[in-house]
Amino acid sequence: YMKLKLTLFFYNDFGIAIPDKFLIYGIDVSSYQEKIDWSKVKAMQSKNVSINFAFIKSNRGLEQYRRKLQL
Numbered sequence: 758y759m760k761l762k763l764t765l766f767f768y769n770d771f772g773i774a775i776p777d778k779f780l781i782y783g784i785d786v787s788s789y790q791e792k793i794d795w796s797k798v799k800a801m802q803s804k805n806v807s808i809n810f811a812f813i814k815s816n817r818g819l820e821q822y823r824r825k826l827q828l
Contacts, residue, residue: 770803783810 765774801808
C-alpha cells in the first residue's frame, strides 16, 4: 500500500479536475450519461491531456448497454 499525493488541476475544456502528470487519462461512463458521442470523446484534448480510455460498467444487463454502445 502506498498513499499517493495527487495534484489536481481544473480543466475548463473538460469541466473536471484532473491529476497532473499522468501518462494516460480516462473517463468513467455509467447509465447516467445519455447517448455518448465517442468521436467527440476521442477528440477531447486540452493542453497535453487527452482521453485515452473509458471505464464502462457492464454487469447490469446486455440490453441496457446495447442501447448506449453504438460503435
